[in-house]
Structures are given as C-alpha cells and as structure tokens.
Amino acid sequence: MAPHFQVYASTFLLLVLSSHWMNVKSQNSPHFACDIGKNPILKSYAFCDSSLNVKTRVNDLMKRLTLEEKIGYLVNNASSIDRLGIAKYNWWSEALHGLSDTGRGTSFSDDLVPGATSFPQVILTAASFNETLFKTIGKAVSTEARAMYNVGLAGLTFWSPNVNIFRDPRWGRGQETPGEDPTLTSKYAVAYVRGLQERDDGDKNRLKVGACCKHYTAYDVDNWKGNDRLHFNAEVTKQDMEDTFQPPFKSCVLDGNVASVMCSYNEVNGKPTCGDPNLLKEIIRGQWKLNGYISSDCDSIDVMLTKHHSENTAEEAAADALNAGLDLNCGDSLRLHTLNAIKAGLVNKSVVDRAVSNNIAMLMRLGFFDGNPTKQMYGTLGPKDVCTPANQELAREAARQGIVLLKNKLGSLPLVPTTIKSLAVIGPNANATRAMLGGNYAGIPCQYTTPLQGLSALVQTIYEPGCNNVECDILQLDKAKNVASTADAVVLVMGSDLSLEDETKDRINITLPGQQNALISEVTSASKGPVILVIMSGGGMDIQAAKKNSKITSILWVGFPGEAGGAALADIVFGRFNPSGRIPMTWYPQSFAEKVSMINMNMRPDLATGHPGYTYRFYKGETVYPFGFGLSYASHVHHLTKAPNLVSIPLHMAHVCRSSECTSIDAMDDVCTDLVFKIEIGVTNVGQMEGGHIVLLFSSPPKIHNAPQKKLLDFKKVFLGSRQQTVVSFKVDVCKHLSVVDEDGNNKVALGEHVLHVGDVKHTLNVNI
Ligand SMILES: *[C@@H]1O[C@H](CO)[C@@H](O)[C@H](O)[C@H]1NC(C)=O
Ligand SMILES: *[C@@H]1O[C@H](CO)[C@@H](O)[C@H](O)[C@H]1NC(C)=O
Ligand SMILES: *[C@@H]1O[C@H](CO)[C@@H](O)[C@H](O)[C@H]1NC(C)=O
Ligand SMILES: *[C@@H]1O[C@H](CO)[C@@H](O)[C@H](O)[C@H]1NC(C)=O
Ligand SMILES: *[C@@H]1O[C@H](CO)[C@@H](O)[C@H](O)[C@H]1NC(C)=O
Numbered sequence: 001m002a003p004h005f006q007v008y009a010s011t012f013l014l015l016v017l018s019s020h021w022m023n024v025k026s027q028n029s030p031h032f033a034c035d036i037g038k039n040p041i042l043k044s045y046a047f048c049d050s051s052l053n054v055k056t057r058v059n060d061l062m063k064r065l066t067l068e069e070k071i072g073y074l075v076n077n078a079s080s081i082d083r084l085g086i087a088k089y090n091w092w093s094e095a096l097h098g099l100s101d102t103g104r105g106t107s108f109s110d111d112l113v114p115g116a117t118s119f120p121q122v123i124l125t126a127a128s129f130n131e132t133l134f135k136t137i138g139k140a141v142s143t144e145a146r147a148m149y150n151v152g153l154a155g156l157t158f159w160s161p162n163v164n165i166f167r168d169p170r171w172g173r174g175q176e177t178p179g180e181d182p183t184l185t186s187k188y189a190v191a192y193v194r195g196l197q198e199r200d201d202g203d204k205n206r207l208k209v210g211a212c213c214k215h216y217t218a219y220d221v222d223n224w225k226g227n228d229r230l231h232f233n234a235e236v237t238k239q240d241m242e243d244t245f246q247p248p249f250k251s252c253v254l255d256g257n258v259a260s261v262m263c264s265y266n267e268v269n270g271k272p273t274c275g276d277p278n279l280l281k282e283i284i285r286g287q288w289k290l291n292g293y294i295s296s297d298c299d300s301i302d303v304m305l306t307k308h309h310s311e312n313t314a315e316e317a318a319a320d321a322l323n324a325g326l327d328l329n330c331g332d333s334l335r336l337h338t339l340n341a342i343k344a345g346l347v348n349k350s351v352v353d354r355a356v357s358n359n360i361a362m363l364m365r366l367g368f369f370d371g372n373p374t375k376q377m378y379g380t381l382g383p384k385d386v387c388t389p390a391n392q393e394l395a396r397e398a399a400r401q402g403i404v405l406l407k408n409k410l411g412s413l414p415l416v417p418t419t420i421k422s423l424a425v426i427g428p429n430a431n432a433t434r435a436m437l438g439g440n441y442a443g444i445p446c447q448y449t450t451p452l453q454g455l456s457a458l459v460q461t462i463y464e465p466g467c468n469n470v471e472c473d474i475l476q477l478d479k480a481k482n483v484a485s486t487a488d489a490v491v492l493v494m495g496s497d498l499s500l501e502d503e504t505k506d507r508i509n510i511t512l513p514g515q516q517n518a519l520i521s522e523v524t525s526a527s528k529g530p531v532i533l534v535i536m537s538g539g540g541m542d543i544q545a546a547k548k549n550s551k552i553t554s555i556l557w558v559g560f561p562g563e564a565g566g567a568a569l570a571d572i573v574f575g576r577f578n579p580s581g582r583i584p585m586t587w588y589p590q591s592f593a594e595k596v597s598m599i600n601m602n603m604r605p606d607l608a609t610g611h612p613g614y615t616y617r618f619y620k621g622e623t624v625y626p627f628g629f630g631l632s633y634a635s636h637v638h639h640l641t642k643a644p645n646l647v648s649i650p651l652h653m654a655h656v657c658r659s660s661e662c663t664s665i666d667a668m669d670d671v672c673t674d675l676v677f678k679i680e681i682g683v684t685n686v687g688q689m690e691g692g693h694i695v696l697l698f699s700s701p702p703k704i705h706n707a708p709q710k711k712l713l714d715f716k717k718v719f720l721g722s723r724q725q726t727v728v729s730f731k732v733d734v735c736k737h738l739s740v741v742d743e744d745g746n747n748k749v750a751l752g753e754h755v756l757h758v759g760d761v762k763h764t765l766n767v768n769i
Helices: 005-022 040-044 054-064 067-071 122-126 131-150 182-197 238-245 247-254 278-287 300-306 314-324 333-343 349-365 389-402 451-456 477-486 516-526 544-548 565-573 590-595
Strands: 213-216 260-263 293-295 404-408 422-426 460-464 489-495 531-536 552-557 636-642 646-648 664-666 676-685 691-700 711-720 725-733 739-741 747-750 752-758 761-768
Touching (some): 067 349, 122 131, 122 389, 131 182, 182 247, 238 247, 247 260, 260 278, 278 293, 278 314, 293 349, 300 314, 314 333, 314 349, 333 349, 389 565, 422 477, 451 460, 451 489, 451 565, 460 477, 477 516, 711 725
Parallel strands (some): 213 260, 489 531, 531 552, 646 761
Antiparallel strands (some): 404 552, 636 676, 664 747, 691 711, 691 752, 739 747, 752 761
8 A cells, every 4th residue: 555645634624624614713912901003092001011010000900991801801701892993802811731612712723723723632742751841841832822713713821730630540531641750740730831831931920831730629520320520529638638639739839839729620529629718829829829810610600509519699699709818710700799799798890909919910921912913922833833734743752752562572563664555544543633632731732643644654555444433332343354464563453442432431440441351362362463552541451461462562551642643653563763762650550440439539549448559659559550661672781880778867856756756747847948869870771772761760768657558769771872871860859758748747757767779679778957
C-alpha cells in the first residue's frame, strides 16, 4: 500500500465542512474596554489609564458602577456596560491540552481559525516527567489563545488545568489530570500555569492569559454505579486532605501564582465546596493569598440548592457562595438571585464589591481595560500563529516524550525497516482520529495523523479494524487473522475512547473493553512475526494476559496522544525516537475494581474493612504495572555520588523534644530555616541508543503517623548519548521533603530512618535532633 498522504487533505476538508455545518459565526474584532479612539471621553476615566496601578483603576470603576451593573460582573457571561465603553465578556474558555471550544468564550471559524493545535491529553504529557515540556506547551497554547482573542474568537481566561489527583483508575476524567502523585501533579500545575500566564516582558502583575486550577477539592468521582458528582459527598480525612488532595492546589496558588481556582460540584465532609468559607475564604484567600478570582464550576451554585439541598432558597445559595468567598459564577444563579439576597439581608453589598473587584482586577491584569489589544503586547498575533508547524511539531514531540514502553522482548522494538517490509495494523483504534484527543475538552485539531497514517508513511501497511468499534462487541476475526499471518509484523492498536472514559462516565471494569482480549489473542496466534500491542487509553488497563503472552513481543501505552499521535507512535516503533515516558498512575488488576468501592475516598488502607488503599504511596497489593514504570531502548545505571547519612536538626534548648522522646517535630519556621542538603546521583546510559531518562527520587519515611510507604520527593529528566554519563543533583529540603502529615493534618518532620530510592539504589538517611 502507498503511504496515505492524500488522507491529510481530505481530513482537512472534513474539518472545514463540519465547521460550516456547525454554523460558527466568525468575528474579527476582539472584545475589550476603553476604546479611546472611538470614544475620547474614556480618556478621562482613571479605570482606562493603564499607567495607574490596578487597585486605583478598580476602585475608580467600582465607584462608577450601579449595583445592577456590578451583579452583571458576577457571572461568566458578563454583560456589556455600554455607557462606560465596556464590551461584554465571556469568562468561560478552556485550554486543557490546546484551545478548546467547550467553553462559551471560544469558538472556531472556518474562514479565520478552523482549528488549533491539539496536544496530547494531559495524562500522556505528564508521563514525560519533563517540566520544561509542560511549560513549553502552556506557552504555545497561550500564544494560540492570544491569536484567537485578537480576532474575537477566544477569551482571556481559561479554566485549565485539572489538577485533581487520579485516585481511582475508573475515574473518567483521570485522563485530564497529571496522574496519581501529588508531587508530579503539583509540578505539572505550576509549569503549565506559568507557561500559560507569564508574559515575555517579565511583568509579573500582568498576565498573557489567566489559568485556573480546578476542581477544588477532593473531586474525583463523576458517575460510578449511581453515585454522581452532583450529589456526591466526599468523606475525606484531615490527613488525606493535606497530603493528597490539597497539595496541587496549594502549589498552583503559591508557586504558580494562578489567576483562579474553581470549586467543585461535590461536597467535602458534608458541605458543598463552593459554599464552604473554610475552603475558600480561609484557605485559598487567607492562607495561600490567591491574587485572582475564585470561580464556581458551571451551575454549581444551583447544584448546591437543587442537588445537595444545602440551602432552602436560591437566594440563600447565592449568598452562601458569595459569603464563602466565591467571586464568579459559571452559570446564572448570581445574576438572578444576588439582588434579592441583598434585599433579604443574606449578603452584604460589600461582599459583592469584593467579588466584583477581584474579577475586574483580573481583567485589568489581562489588558482588557487597556484599549485595543491589537495595539498592545501580543497584538500582532493572529490566525497565522495558530497551528504553526512549530506548534504541531511540539504536539508530536510531546506525544513521543510521553509514550511509555511497557514490555519489550530483547530486539523486538524498534522495528528495523530493512527486515520489516510489511505491517498489519489492526484494532479499533488503529485508524483513530477523534479518539486520539481524549475527553471532552479537545478543540478541533489542525489535522490528524492516525496510527495507520503515521506507520504507513514509513512502511507498507495493511489495515483491519478487527472489531466494530472500541466497545468491540462484534469481532471481525477472519480478515484480521489473515492479514496478521501474511505481514512481517503486527501492530495492534486497542484501548478505549470517550465512549468509555469521559466526564460523567467512570468505568466499572478496568479490563480491555468487550472482546478486545479475544481479538488480541487470536491475532497473536495467527501472526507470522512480532506483535506490538498499543494501548490507547486514559486510565490503566488490566492487560495481564498480554503481558504474559510471549508472542506479544512489545507493549506500548500511548495515552490519548493528540493530533500527531500516529506520527509519534511511528517514530517510536521504528526507532526514530527512544521512548522515555513513565506511567504516572498505578495499573491495577481487574480484581481491584471488583473489590474496592470507588466512593471510599481513603487513600490509606484499612484492615478492618479490607480497603487496600490507593496509589503507589499506600496500596500494597498486586499491580499490573507500578507507578513510574517505563522501559527504554537503552538501559541506565545509577550510583549515589553524594548524600549525607545523618541530618541533625538544631533544636532550641527549650524545645519539648529536648526533654522527652519525640518521633516527629512540627515542621515550623523556627526549625525549618536553611535545613537543605544535596543528593547527587550518577547516571550512565549503558545502552546503544541515545535518549531521555527520568530520574525519580523516592523516599520511605519512618513508619509513624500512617506515613506513605514511599513517596516521590522530586524528579529530573536528562538526555544521554550511548555510554554517556552525567550527575543529577537534587536539593532536599528537610521540612518539605522529609516531613509527613499527621492524623490532624499537620506537617511533621519524621525523626529516624528515611530510605531514599533511585532506581535500584537505596540509601539510608538518619534524621535526628
Ligand atoms: C448573556 O447575557 C446577556 C445579557 O447581558 C443575555 O442577553 C444573553 O442571552 C446571555 N447569554 C447566554 C448564553 O446566557
Ligand atoms: C452585614 O454587615 C453587618 C455590619 O458589618 C454585619 O453586622 C452583618 O452580619 C452582615 N450581614 C451578613 C449577612 O453577613
Ligand atoms: C483512516 O482514517 C482517515 C481519517 O478519518 C480516513 O480518511 C481514511 O480513509 C481511513 N483509512 C482507512 C484505510 O480506512
Ligand atoms: C464487568 O465485568 C463483569 C465480569 O467480567 C461483567 O459481567 C460486566 O458485564 C462488565 N461490566 C461492564 C460495564 O463492562
Ligand atoms: C524536555 O522537553 C523540552 C521541550 O520539548 C526538550 O527540549 C527537552 O529536550 C526535553 N528534555 C529531555 C531530557 O528529553
């Protein structure tokens, strides 16, 4: 078969046609305020004067607004205020892994911007463990966002990233997150947010676009056996809250300086998060000092009233949310009910002022009140800057860096084009397009390179789907076996898509869907050459049968790899790129799904109930593949070159632990200053092929306070040529990295033996006073 180059053109045509049918009206001027050219009087208004500080400008505008006008600034669909030259603004745009038209503030248009670069779904990007990559993607996305804003097709506020912990493998939205580990999730959040928000001129108070860390907090059940997110009450211990669910949000605000945090649909310990003053006002605003706005999830104020029944009237729900510290409502509740809530004395006008001021301040920092954006920084960006070759290459690079090699019988992969002259490409995802984007926050991609197209560009292929669709209830075995028996090698592309894993859709089973296992085993038996199994999925799959089947020579996990997924896959299969990704979540056996209730939020195991606990930090049972697993075409050895055996904490003579036995001490400022040391690890690539290598530094703290059995302290990714070596250095902060959270949610430095692990290397470090 000839390479499928003609297919690209027809895919593009299809996109153009489908946008026509969607009847998206294109626009070519942006929404903004303070158009002095059009209305010279605006020049005399302080709020339009970009040389003044934000606070002064906000106060000036607040003085000019009526209460009704202010209320219009409490909802995502903010009204225009024509008498003051302020255009309408829709706060709701999404950019989880590229510009998306899921929110009301962004749309594509056939004549101006028919699509945007669609990067891999986040779970695969996270598998690259490359902070530079996370940030670089954020930066590319915000450039496309500004380009679309300039032609009236996007907003400036994006409700991404999703930084909830991927606690349970069945969660339909786990794919949107960076995985199960709080350290990786926090680092992803910070890097992606900074990539989106930071301006090239380094002005910290102004933002390129505004990001949003969501969904705050302990949100990770969408719909499992009748438990849906709109009714779900997450019962979370103080300990799990502090060492699992909160850290990504805390980092996002403190280290990422995120523009926004969004509260979630669920309740936490009996209270809807969007109406909880402790979670919003005290923690996000008070302790973390958010410089930005707190938003609701879409319609979640209404959900408080109608699903959680935590209030009796719509006015009470509106008042509770505002009083709790919420600033912006995705939805209409605050537009409809705030005035009556004020009249009923349920909320004070000063609270509305606080919320509106926070929202307006954000738009000021985004330049919305600075006049025509095409005359400001980023003003020359336009349609030509969307789907650039560089951004599309970055999408392919991100997929290559994330793809994980799970099994490789010596010499199976990479395929050598001189021996493998024909390839049977089989499976329901073998020619996947939309499935490669994952989830429902994808936009329209610039184009697709399907697995079949990617492989066909390098070798002669024969394609058979083998099943009717990913649910695979009808097998098409004969043709699939036939092509497998004649080709030099087989690539099976299996897994799921958004019909099985998505928002509002949690899985019941974690096996491959329908009859996919039968297809795999039949095709494998019939095959002439090596069989490469490719799993396209968001969550982990129980693929023990394939793992054990010796005729399946290699297994790759490609997540949902984005628009260039097929090209990236081909790069790896034919050795143009050495895989270096590691799975960012535990792959459990199906028995886990049969035994564990998804609504049990406890991270820690419980002997009394038989709950085995969640994630590599607490779960001790059998896994199909552990967190952090991933192979390379090279191999690497580690050795410790520098690490202390002992760290002594200088305690004041009067400290209580001087006179009595302590197993831990409070990680407070007085003991924590300058308690930092270095660990250095030598890494050598002892293989034949150059490539990336991820160094994961774990520690096992002393067994106190139900501490995790192991936790990721930090990670670094290095690139090494064959036989090349390097030294990777980690700065370990005793209070941050060697602390554990106790049962009351307090951070404690654990005294005693901490075992550090890097690959096979272990080192014991004693922490004492
Ligand atoms: C947005 O608000 C305006 C009023 O400011 C209203 O006319 C319009 O219908 C609203 N649009 C949506 C989608 O709610
Ligand atoms: C409104 O403000 C007054 C004065 O500070 C205070 O006494 C009252 O409790 C507030 N009302 C509400 C609903 O918070
Ligand atoms: C693969 O998918 C592309 C894009 O949908 C389509 O144009 C092409 O015909 C498909 N190829 C085969 C062999 O079915
Ligand atoms: C889950 O697996 C069980 C046992 O194999 C099966 O009976 C059930 O139909 C499966 N459910 C779904 C939703 O796939
Ligand atoms: C990390 O990603 C960046 C951006 O794509 C890339 O330039 C760099 O080579 C990557 N690092 C490694 C070690 O692969």
